[in-house]
Amino acid sequence: MNSKEYVQSVYNQVEKRNPNETEFLDAVKEVLTSLEPVFDNHPEYIEAGLLERVTEPERVVSFRVPWVDDQGKVQVNRGFRVQFNSAIGPYKGGLRFHPSVNQSIIKFLGFEQTFKNSLTGLPIGGGKGGSDFDPKGKSDNEVMRFCQAFMSELQKYIGSDLDIPAGDIGVGAREIGYMFGYYNKIKNVREQGVLTGKGLTYGGSLGRTQATGYGLVYFTNEMLQDAGKSFRHQRVVVSGSGNVAIYAIEKVQELGGTVVACSDSDGYIVDDNGIQLDLIKEIKLVRRGRIKEYLEKVPTAKYVEGFTGIWSVKCDIALPCATQGELDVEAAKVLVKNGTYAVAEGANMPSSLEAIKVFIDNDILFGPGKAANAGGVACSALEMSQNSMRYSWTFEEVDEKLKRIMADIYTNSKEAAVEYGYDNNLVVGSNIAGFLKVAESMMAHGIV
Missing domain, CATH: 3.40.50.720 (NAD(P)-binding Rossmann-like Domain)
Incomplete structure (x- = not known):
């Protein structure tokens, strides 16, 4: 089987297993079409079934989130956490609170996050989560009650060396604060690095x-x-x-x-x-x-x-x-x-x-999201480092590290594009550069 046939067969399998998950399938298709030349150079990846494993999340969790609104009425939302790939480090990715959230969207985001995190050069794997809860128009007390109900289930699957969520659409400093406080209460620990995007007074990073x-x-x-x-x-x-x-x-x-x-x-x-x-x-x-x-x-x-x-x-x-x-x-x-x-x-x-x-x-000069918007997760990883050291860097120090990381992402994406014959195509370049680090790690770990 040549590389083109292999990539197409894997996509067909993904499509069959995930019917109607449009967002996830689009993300997989966008990445897979870039990777054909990689398998020409690395036929051992085909033998190892690497693409089949990369496109299948390691774990998908879906759960009920019941909470009580200000009128005393019970509301029920759905929560998700997808732990997509941990080959290069613990799962890392945001939580999104928005009515549009469903399993397809969370899987698409987790898949993208795997390669985005790889591009940062930092030791973090890919994950994503969220809920169809809409914080817009809710009181602070309603948001707090929802966040606590959400965290009462999510806490079973996360930890500073396992899975470190952050914010995303609908999840800002307020929501992170409520979830962080409740996590530490019910776990009876002070686990500073379990969430990123925290306030500066309790372990957050300047510049995040x-x-x-x-x-x-x-x-x-x-x-x-x-x-x-x-x-x-x-x-x-x-x-x-x-x-x-x-x-x-x-x-x-x-x-x-x-x-x-x-x-x-x-x-x-x-x-x-x-x-x-x-x-x-x-x-x-x-x-x-x-x-x-x-x-x-x-x-x-x-x-x-x-x-x-x-x-x-x-x-x-x-x-x-x-x-x-x-x-x-x-x-x-x-x-x-x-x-x-x-x-x-x-x-x-x-x-x-x-x-x-x-x-x-x-x-058109085009910077794809997995490369161009990696600054947030890069700074989240810097926040994790500071939490581990019980130390904080100045804004200028964080900003300088961020600048260097983004410059390296651009350079690595461009060089990968040139090496594989796609000059000036950063879509292909970023996909290949992000994939190769994950692939090499997975090969080193064996079939796990």
Whole structure:
């Protein structure tokens, strides 16, 4: 069996075993199509059934989460934790609280996380988890009761040397605090490193809040500089307005770019004079408001209902930072038509496979999420290191380590692409670079 036949046969098996799990199947297909040349060079991987093992999670946990709302009514949500691959270290990956969460999404995220974590060069495996609980509109007490109910089950499967969750969409410092406090209460321990994304007063890391957004811009800047370009005087569109988007905007502005649009799940704003970041922070981080409130202070800006239209805003650089599947093939064509020359993903697979093909076919500089948005998990691993040492680094020390990690991810992805005959294709390069470290570790461990 040649490598093409092998990869196709494994995908067919994955598809048969996971019917209707669209998000997971798309993620597997995107990675597997990049790996054919690897198996030409390493036929021993085929003999070892490596791809069959890499595409099957080591453990999938699904559980009931009953909790009581402020009206005294019992609510029931569903919780998940997927421990995908521990070949290079303990499982590491965020928890997502959002109505869209299901097993397919968590498996897709865990699969992606395995290779993203590998790219950081740090000893962390891949995992992911979450719930279909929606914290939006809930009181602090309701969020606390849910987090405690969620952790009462999750605690059976995690630990600082086993599986270390962090935050993701819908899970910020508030939620991490509630879960961390309850974990330590019911386990009767003080296990500092069991969660990352913690507050600074109880084991968190300086720079963690900014890490994914800053890391995205550091990676993109490496990509731009390699092409003889920079952020300076460029129009930039950033989708989303959570932590990733906010700190991507902050770093782009520091590097001389002008961010002209951002969004939330209701719609998007356009400010040709440049987004006023302090106002966005006040609306989204302090008041937990909606992006359209921006117009109350900046009436010259424009607000448009529906967030998908943000990609029609003319820009030089696009940074999708909201959620998976937000940038489809039609949006990609509009970006190309409008002269956008660089796209880098700050979310997990925000661009559809068809959109990515449009970018590659049109020689757009493209930074895939598993490489470009690895800054968050990289800083989480740095938080784990500090917890283990009972020590904390300064913001500047963490930021410098993050810069170096993102530069190394870019370099390793580019070199892998060149080595395997895919010059300037960072999608293939990052997939191969991430996969090889996992593959070598799995081969060393035998069939386990």
